[in-house]
Amino acid sequence: MAKQSNQKLKLLYLWRILMERTDEEHPMTTAELISALEGYGVPAERKSIYADLEALELFGLDIVRNRRRGCYVGERPFQLAELKLLVDAVQSSRFITHRKSEELIKKVEGLASVHQARTLQRQVYVANRIKTMNESIYYNVDKVHSAISAGKKITFHYFEWTCEGKKRLRHDGKLYRISPWALTWDDENYYMIGFDSKRNSIRHYRVDKMQDISVTKENRDGQEHFECFDMAVYSKKMFGMFNGREETVRLRFANRLAGVVIDRFGRDIPMTRSGPEHFVINLQVAVSPQFLSWLFAFGADVTVLSPDSVIDQLRQQAQAVLGQYQQGAPVG
Template identity: 60%
Template sequence: MAKNSNQKLKLLYLYRIFLEKTDEEHKLTMSQILSSLSHYGIEAERKSIYDDIAALQDYGLDIALQRGRNGGYYIASRDFELPELKLLVDAVQCSRFITEKKSNELIKKVEALASEPQARALQRQVYISGRVKTMNESIYYNIDKLHTAISSGKKITFRYFEWAVDFSGTERICKRFRRDGGKYTVSPWALTWDDENYYLVAYNGESDQIRHYRVDKMEHIALSAQQREGQKHFREQFNVAAYTRKMFGMFSGEERTVRLRCENRFIGVIRDRFGSDLMLQKLDEEHFAVNVTVAVSPQFFSWIFGLGGAVRILEPDDVRSSFQKQLQHMTE
């Protein structure tokens, strides 16, 4: 066997060859393995490759051998199966908060978890959606800072903006910071995902309330030396999943228990919105009633309206009246 400086790397290159070139549908014969090693400047004997494969198997790499025609050595199992990787690629591609640039970078990294033939299948799996991607590249670092603040139990400061139209010169969309650019100081407790956006759920000591903030609209996030507050709200009575179910489009409003009259065929819609732990009451052969807790807001009314009369508000009367007023305002 020829001796050169690359011989010490032979086992590592063999490991790479198996990961990149083989899967259940693509196998390498011993001749092909030797040829692949030669591309890295490594000449080897068959016996040494048998020993190396045994060493890799002992290390935990699932190398299998299929004998016969079209047989050869291949990786029989990986940490991620191809369908799982396709799901990850789709999730990255469809996420609105991930920029197009970062989407491409993440997909490349996901492809590295598969063999080269499987990676090509992943590329075919990717589709370009017409949805708007965020332009805020710093959101990934913001999320990391927020996780750090939550785990360390520290308050944070940040500036918060909303999108506005600037008509002072050339009409354009611009940022308009709330509080005239002043900083918010809150106690972060959880990150949640709703309507394709990340939200920080936090305790605001100034108002003594639980508030949420869209992460891609937060800038200049910094950890404070102060310990966070709001332990009573979050440890005794707060459930993040229940909180997000109450919010429609994550718009705040007064929390009320509302009784709804629903057509039976819309049970799936109600379950998807409010969960499966619901107490239903039969009204007649075609309708049921259910009590749900919601944040009463124009977005909640829009959700009711969008169901075309199949779901109606029965109680309380003031919420019914507010809904009717919004409908009248819209028609006017």
């Protein structure tokens, strides 16, 4: 009876053998396929193997045959180069823990042959990359997605880290009640974009700093704010996803920073020549300390032309930093 049951599974076992053990560099002959099937307790004859291969091809499996070398699976759902990109993305991602990275990569390896999978078992080293230790982010993302799909509000606690390395709840420990509308991955962190009814404004929250998330029965609101919402535009306005007063800022850059500006804001941003050595851009941006710090990084190669309020903020921040060092070296 067992042999008869295994015989019914013969086609599935053959599909598994081909997917797991063959690729362009590792074809299998008919004799090798018969031997592999015997390992599953499935006897087979040469003629039946030919018929089974034709059935699998008819089903859609790309089987490449060569009389001398044997046969192997050709096109797969993912090419090896694509799988390597996925593995690199998982390994270098800051918000995915080491343990979860290993689990995901193991699953990615299952999309290739065992021979190709060995080339995926490589370590990607990224300077100053710290993996998160918080695995709750996966469940947080799932709950937020569920609320978005259901069109419901969520409640949650939001925390920050103290200098002692401990969590401290914000908002005096009170629950946040927000209408979630989107999730975005920015600056190597997941953010939930939502609408805060009390503030009547769009807000964003780091998903890994949210806890005790609960999907409510209350319908979300803020639809009018998201009908024309553009996530790409929103992300470009924020630096490090920090909020600030939105301003149209006019900046003059040295020509050598054209690539930096394009990398940050895209190729569509208009850049106007300003003499032989500079160009000017206009930005709609949330002016925050992080934005000002970004400008500081370029020193004299960037100048804020307007508005005066941003120039004043930049001057005040420069004076505040300088003030720390005017009385001598800081005391540790």
